[in-house]
Amino acid sequence: MPDDGPTEAAxxxxxxxGRTSAAGTALxxxxxxxxxxxxxGGPHRLTDVxxxxxxxxxxxxxxxxxxxxxxxxxxxxxxxxxxxxxxxxLSALVSGGEPASIGRILGVLRETVGQTVHLALHSGQSLTYxxxxxxxxxxxTASRVGMRMPLHSTAIGKSILAHLPEEEVRALIExxxxxxxxxxxxxxxxxxxxxxxxxxDRGFAVDDEENEPTIRCIGAAVLGxxxxxxxxxxxxxxxxxVSREEIEAYAPALLAATEALAPLL
Amino acid sequence: MPDDGPTEAAxxxxxxxGRTSAAGTALxxxxxxxxxxxxxGGPHRLTDVxxxxxxxxxxxxxxxxxxxxxxxxxxxxxxxxxxxxxxxxLSALVSGGEPASIGRILGVLRETVGQTVHLALHSGQSLTYxxxxxxxxxxxTASRVGMRMPLHSTAIGKSILAHLPEEEVRALIExxxxxxxxxxxxxxxxxxxxxxxxxxDRGFAVDDEENEPTIRCIGAAVLGxxxxxxxxxxxxxxxxxVSREEIEAYAPALLAATEALAPLL
DNA sequence: TACCGCGTTCCACTACGTGGAACAAGTGGT
DNA sequence: ACCACTTGTTCCACGTAGTGGAACGCGGTA
Numbered sequence: 015m016p017d018d019g020p021t022e023a024a025x026x027x028x029x030x031x032g033r034t035s036a037a038g039t040a041l042x043x044x045x046x047x048x049x050x051x052x053x054x055g056g057p058h059r060l061t062d063v064x065x066x067x068x069x070x071x072x073x074x075x076x077x078x079x080x081x082x083x084x085x086x087x088x089x090x091x092x093x094x095x096x097x098x099x100x101x102x103x104l105s106a107l108v109s110g111g112e113p114a115s116i117g118r119i120l121g122v123l124r125e126t127v128g129q130t131v132h133l134a135l136h137s138g139q140s141l142t143y144x145x146x147x148x149x150x151x152x153x154x155t156a157s158r159v160g161m162r163m164p165l166h167s168t169a170i171g172k173s174i175l176a177h178l179p180e181e182e183v184r185a186l187i188e189x190x191x192x193x194x195x196x197x198x199x200x201x202x203x204x205x206x207x208x209x210x211x212x213x214x215d216r217g218f219a220v221d222d223e224e225n226e227p228t229i230r231c232i233g234a235a236v237l238g239x240x241x242x243x244x245x246x247x248x249x250x251x252x253x254x255x256v257s258r259e260e261i262e263a264y265a266p267a268l269l270a271a272t273e274a275l276a277p278l279l
Numbered sequence: 280m281p282d283d284g285p286t287e288a289a290x291x292x293x294x295x296x297g298r299t300s301a302a303g304t305a306l307x308x309x310x311x312x313x314x315x316x317x318x319x320g321g322p323h324r325l326t327d328v329x330x331x332x333x334x335x336x337x338x339x340x341x342x343x344x345x346x347x348x349x350x351x352x353x354x355x356x357x358x359x360x361x362x363x364x365x366x367x368x369l370s371a372l373v374s375g376g377e378p379a380s381i382g383r384i385l386g387v388l389r390e391t392v393g394q395t396v397h398l399a400l401h402s403g404q405s406l407t408y409x410x411x412x413x414x415x416x417x418x419x420t421a422s423r424v425g426m427r428m429p430l431h432s433t434a435i436g437k438s439i440l441a442h443l444p445e446e447e448v449r450a451l452i453e454x455x456x457x458x459x460x461x462x463x464x465x466x467x468x469x470x471x472x473x474x475x476x477x478x479x480d481r482g483f484a485v486d487d488e489e490n491e492p493t494i495r496c497i498g499a500a501v502l503g504x505x506x507x508x509x510x511x512x513x514x515x516x517x518x519x520x521v522s523r524e525e526i527e528a529y530a531p532a533l534l535a536a537t538e539a540l541a542p543l544l
Numbered sequence: 545t546a547c548c549g550c551g552t553t554c555c556a557c558t559a560c561g562t563g564g565a566a567c568a569a570g571t572g573g574t
Numbered sequence: 575a576c577c578a579c580t581t582g583t584t585c586c587a588c589g590t591a592g593t594g595g596a597a598c599g600c601g602g603t604a
Contacts, residue, residue, distance in 0.1 A: 099400030
């Protein structure tokens with residue numbers, strides 16, 4: 015669409031901005047590729063990286079070569095890619111810079127409730143798990159560190175949304191939608207907003223198979239110094255072992271954890 | 280290579296390559312900025328990032344805005360920048376993906392020798408520390424996780440070089456030089472190559488105030504499955520507490536650690 | 545008031561990244 | 575032995591995304 019250039023007053027173009035979920039700039043692609051390379055499951059093939067990062071093959075190839083040259087990616091045994099020394103150093107820096115007390119607080123919560131505990135950070139239209147402590151139970155949940163989840167269908171997400179002004183919540187709904195994840199997912203703005211009201215009243219959120227069948231979670235937000243939600247903590251259980259009432263009994267321990275974490279995130 | 284292109288037969292230009300330490304591509308700058316932002320010492324101001332990453336101010340500003348938009352950087356209290364949720368998730372992924380046994384092996388070494396222990400990875404013309412376990416001594420060494428050091432002046436670096444073919448070592452010397460760090464630094468190719476020969480004989484390297492005055496280290500390489508050096512481990516002491524003979528007594532414990540680490544890096 | 549350092553904005557230029565397409569090198573199926 | 579298919583790698587004409595010097599605005603300091 016080559017319009018006439020200079021004139022043209024775009025209706026809603028914040029500088030670089032109309033692009034809601036498009037291909038994007040070189041940096042964006044490179045970072046997605048880095049994430050794909052760092053993804054669990056050993057060294058990855060080019061094709062897998064391409065699929066995971068949603069980047070054209072030739073671009074991915076070029077970017078991977080560049081990242082390799084810079085030491086962020088290490089080519090392993092043939093044409094598989096893994097995290098390079100510089101990425102591992104950066105990670106050590108970031109993870110090592112986080113106070114050890116974060117881990118201890120989460121550990122106490124896990125011991126108290128005996129269930130899987132997650133710490134996630136709010137990142138745009140989704141949240142990202144940055145810690146996971148496995149519970150006592152013999153089974154594993156599908157979640158993984160680094161994984162991203164919608165806000166509207168998870169306990170942590172809802173507790174984050176509950177601390178945002180309603181206009182902001184509506185804007186998020188507008189841009190990300192309310193995709194159905196299970197039959198119980200709240201998929202209308204009205205239902206979600208009402209739920210957020212309830213979350214505010216209680217101080218914590220419950221996800222009752224809204225994100226994943228048979229999975230029941232309780233979550234609470236971690237607030238930054240300005241009262242803005244930075245992330246949240248959740249306790250995850252399976253529906254056939256822990257009832258809705260039982261899981262709510264975890265709330266005090268959960269809230270103790272989120273309050274303790276507030277100054278640390 | 281069919282022909283030499285349109286005109287121009289460059290004397291020594293491997294595609295992108297002549298650039299030894301120049302400004303560089305967008306990705307390079309962005310990654311340096313990310314490293315600067317993640318650097319220890321709380322949230323950083325724009326000017327500091329500019330200084331640390333050696334990037335023009337306006338470029339840094341634009342890149343920081345972009346990284347912020349993508350969630351890799353979080354603007355904190357005014358105009359200071361810190362690690363964003365997505366970077367922290369990526370770090371958790373990378374660091375969490377590393378086997379816990381790495382930490383245990385290093386821990387055993389640290390307990391055995393009672394001194395500061397470093398794990399570094401080889402990255403191009405330098406090495407990068409990715410772990411540091413502080414020793415029993417009351418003082419601290421200046422090294423930090425994420426920090427990069429030359430290869431020719433450090434124990435780990437020399438033990439890495441000792442496992443590279445001589446031509447490769449000469450190429451590294453050619454491109455990076457042998458900058459003098461202390462009066463004792465080996466600054467001639469001849470002296471360095473002779474030292475590497477000695478390192479090969481012994482199986483470990485000693486840095487006797489060659490990198491930092493009053494600091495004496497012993498280091499050994501960690502070899503990958505193909506025999507290529509991936510990184511190395513060192514034990515760091517101060518000259519006025521541990522003599523040259525005493526530090527060499529740490530060698531068996533050190534070599535046990537590097538051998539145990541080999542399949543894990 | 546004049547000064548300085550810092551964050552922010554502007555803008556014309558072009559180097560940098562782009563991605564479709566063709567090529568090369570396996571891999572497996574019958 | 576042949577072909578069909580997937581995956582890694584190279585090429586190249588195109589145009590946009592990134593560039594960075596310079597100027598602006600502001601708050602604090604001498």
